Amino acid sequence: MSGAANPQAASLDAKGPLLEVRAAAKRFGTRDVLKNISLNIASGEFLTLLGESGSGKTTLLRLIAGFEQPTGGEIWMAGERLDTLPPYRRRVNTVFQNYALFPHLNVRDNVAYGLRAQGALKSDIPGRVDEALRMVKMAEFAGARPATLSGGQQQRVALARALINRPKLLLLDEPLSALDANLRKQMQGELKALQREVGITFLFVTHDQEEAMALSDRIALLRDGTLEQVASPREIYARPATAYTAQFIGQTNLLRGEIRGSIATCGALRWPVEDADGPAVFSLRPEAIRLCTDGTRQISEVKFRASVRQQIYAGASELLEMDCGEGQLLRVRLPACGPMNGEREFVFAIADAIRVEN
């Protein structure tokens, strides 16, 4: 438990990671919910754990909060071993999925709970509670019981309650999933602004990839208890490492084919690559494909003919399902262009066909 036993403590300066998850594993009975997770979170970062339900993201959050014990590996925070501490000794606070506000306490006492539990000076408490409530724009509801508040208001109280102890790390367990779509968009903006304002590291759990893209500095994509990829939203979208990532983040065309003699062949499409021979999978985003209007192509581009199977109008853009022959379908996103039919010529840049692991 002693911090002196940490060999890395000396090397951890302000630039080092705030939280280090080292080969953490969690097993419930015979089921491995988390397998060998290693993840660093930088101070001040907004990191999102993204994954389908059952991928282990909430379990990882609960390991960090201290509600579950890892069955393998270690968790360190700011040079201190975290996973051996009970939850009430960790400078980590949580916004729970259903907020878990205390129903028998009013909003003010809910928010003050953390200060009282930590033995804050009595004279400090009212001022800090008011400040926290103002921060989430809930000052006028200080006397209300949680049951009388709307979902969005409860959400704000839960945030104020979790932030009042000024944690080093705030864990948010799908905090927006209970809100309706409009409110969710609004709260996303406020959450991001709040994080910049308080400068606290946020670890956010969601199954909604759009939400993850909108909020995060980095996204950690979990799949069946392992980390599929950890990267910034732009990078994870532009350079997905695996077919799973490419499909989970945004829409994509997965081209399954083969490389032979530095030529990739996927159905009707052929283009030069510099990889070794063998089967290969490529991810090609629908918006990376465009109409070939003048019939010419650059040397770095691939040209193909395809016929329109389906057209879905989406305001600013259109999503086309194109048949390239040999049963190969490609989705293409074009700027709104009016109804289309028949055969067309398309091009895409070779560099946009990203080779991914299957």
Added chain:
Amino acid sequence: MRGTSPTRRAPLLAIYATLVFAFIYLPIVVLILYSFNRDGVGGFPPRQLTLDWYRQLFADGPLWDSVLNSLLVACGAVALSLALGLLAALALDRASFPGKALFRRLVLLPLILPGIITGLSLLMFVVFAGMQLSLLTVFLGHGTALISVATTEIFAGLQKLDRAQEEASLDLGATPWRTFWRITLPNLRLSLIAAGLLIFTLSMDEIAVTFFLLGRDNTLPLEIWARLRRGITPEINAISTLIFAVSVALIIVWYRIRMRSVGSGAQQLLERP
């Protein structure tokens, strides 16, 4: 929308139901009427109403002593069985230990066991422990025999409790001890009150266990029973009427609390997405 009321469809059932209710409640009505009847027991229907029996009742020292004894025993039994029942319910809800299934059955056993067995075994124990029979032994008997009632009520409350609240408390820096007092217990408030009321009423009219453990001081039911051996007096009707009124009031309070706790539980379920 055909106007077939249940009575028209099944007149026999309606008559049957009326008879059952009459069978249950008519004796109580008669008892209440007699408590106001100048002619005392006998002489029906009452010709002249009076409060004399109540006046006589309030002047009856030994009877009020027994009421006081019963109240003492009942309050003590509530405290003892709630304290022990809470611990048992907590153990059943969250601890896992060898023999848990057996423990669960043993705790609930007094609910099923005939009072005469419980009473007799408690008497054996008291004699074995070398204790004098007194109100203390009655209190201990009631308190332990009614643990099962407390355990079942509190266990139900614990099952409804949202565990995320306790996690939130720990998360905010409260120790498990503080969490128990500030979060768990307040959330069990309704279960504790409901269990307390039930135990109080059960203890107030307990006879079988009390009979074995009683010393020189009578509890109310046994005082009434002792007097009945000398014949029914209108005074007994009067005290019984009072007991009936208090019991009905307590049952209404208990029922309201029960409804509120069930209601809020249902509300919590609905609020969950």
